[in-house]
Amino acid sequence: MTPPRTTDTLTDTDATTTTVIGLMSGTSCDAVDAAAARITHEGTELRLTPLGMVSEPYDGALREALAAALPPGRTTLADVCRLDTRIGRSFARLAVRADRELCAGRAELIASHGQTVFHWADGGRVHGTLQLGEPAWIAEATGLPVVSGFRTRDVAAGGQGAPLVGLIDRMLLRGHPGVPAALNVGGIANATVLTPDGTPAAFDSGPGNALLDAAARHLTAGRLDHDTDGRLAARGTVHGPLLDRLLAEPYYVLPAPKTTGRELFHSGYLRTALDAVGPLSAPDVLATLTRLTARTVADALRPFGVTEVLASGGGTRNPALMTALRQELGAAVPLRTSDALGLPSAAKEAYAFAVLGYLTLHGLPGNLPRCTGAAGPRVLGSLTPGRTALRLPAPAAQPPRTLRVTPPPDGAR
The missing domain is CATH 3.30.420.40 (ATPase, nucleotide binding domain)
Structure with missing residues (x-):
């Protein structure tokens, strides 16, 4: 005290x-x-x-x-x-x-x-x-x-x-060329986009680490709380039917502003999806969920013509997720961490x-x-x-x- x-x-x-x-x-x-x-x-x-x-x-x-x-x-x-x-x-x-x-x-x-x-x-x-x-x-x-x-x-x-x-991100990004975006990947992923005329948009894109953590606990019977450094996901292969089923979630097509949380993306939600596609290995499930986060982030940012992404949050410590994000965003959209702005990503x-x-x-x-x-x-x-x-x-x-x-x-x- x-x-x-x-x-x-x-x-x-x-x-x-x-x-x-x-x-x-x-x-x-x-x-x-x-x-x-x-x-x-x-x-x-x-x-x-x-x-x-x-x-x-x-x-x-x-x-x-x-x-x-x-x-x-x-x-x-x-x-x-x-x-x-x-x-x-x-x-x-x-x-x-x-x-x-x-x-x-x-x-x-x-x-x-x-x-x-x-x-x-x-x-x-x-x-x-x-x-x-x-x-x-x-x-x-x-x-x-x-x-x-x-x-x-x-x-x-x-x-x-x-x-x-959103307000903090707009003040941080103001003056950056092109169409910059600030992305935070916690349990839920959220983003702020600043257009060239200074008009901002902000929204939750969907799950960040929430389903990944739920899968790690479920598939390891509680031995792991999360996939440390994305090692299990890096060993797996994306399962197309599971990814397609997850991408059909109506939340993703809602217009901004929008927000979501663990009220939707929780362990029961994941178990329902897994039950529908049959048994999968833990690495394949985690690889698929990693791709889900990366895909839904990129899909949400793409309509704005984003030219750079500055990321923060726990997801930045997951190399498998950062690799998937770079792949989904494409080579023309550099992905860096908020450390480039002077704020540690964590x-x-x-x-x-x-x-x-x-x-x-x-x-x-x-x-x-x-x-x-x-x-x-x-x-x-x-x-x-x-x-x-x-x-x-x-x-x-x-x-x-x-x-x-x-x-x-x-x-x-």
Whole structure:
């Protein structure tokens, strides 16, 4: 635990720089990531100086309880309460560690995405969304104010609530030649495309690692949680009938903006497809699912005439998936990681939520209506105070248009 804070640096309304820790656990539901950054707003530019990332896996018991509660499993309100507390405590422990190790105890704000456990999508609309990880645990452990619950306000405004990184991606990609796309491959794959006139589009393309991880657990009787480094998939052969059956999923032809999750692409969904085609070897199943992710990403990007793709997320650590993506995108569309933008691919989404937290603190919208379908720009999330009275900075005069990543001074935090 950090010592009690005697001052609240957020009370300085003239300050333009804030040290923020972004907390994220994605649809793979396996770990919590924390990325720390100094963020400065000057004119129409937002500058982000990465301070590093730390990550911790959920403990085995929590992972099992979370997996049992997610679709297609059944749960109770008692289970939800326990998960909310245990996930909140996990986020709190990592926030304390990130403040100590990355910020030298000088963090000023926590931005917590929480753990999505259900995204209520039906008929092309999102009616509700639920993220667990009670922010009070984070505020109590760190003494810092916490911004959380980012997705709900966008949904309340008629938006999809995801992907919420569209605004951050647009600021990062602005100025890139051609038609750049930012791709994140977590449990679900999502992309933001920026056309030459600056018009953005964002959407979930479909499964990223979700079905791959479900297949690894199912086919190895729980011995593996995922296909480490894509080794099993690299040994397999794509099974055409299984791939065709999976590609017939109606979600893929829905227009953007659109979002999906493990409510659709879960273990039961996979078992139904496997039962329909008969027994297959684990390498062949994983090779086919790898091709499914790559094909659906490429199919979703192709109509925009994308000229480069900058990828992030756990999928970038899977060589078999990255090879399949390059094949599906074609030689004319280079595939690089977000490291080329200055943001480590493993931490890009945590940094993105740090930026969203900063925007909320300064009274700035964090959604992009064209990307989510919301009725208009909205300041996202709720603020949980830290140990001291919270006086917010004066609202920023204008929203930033660009996001520039700057390296920290040597030896500086």
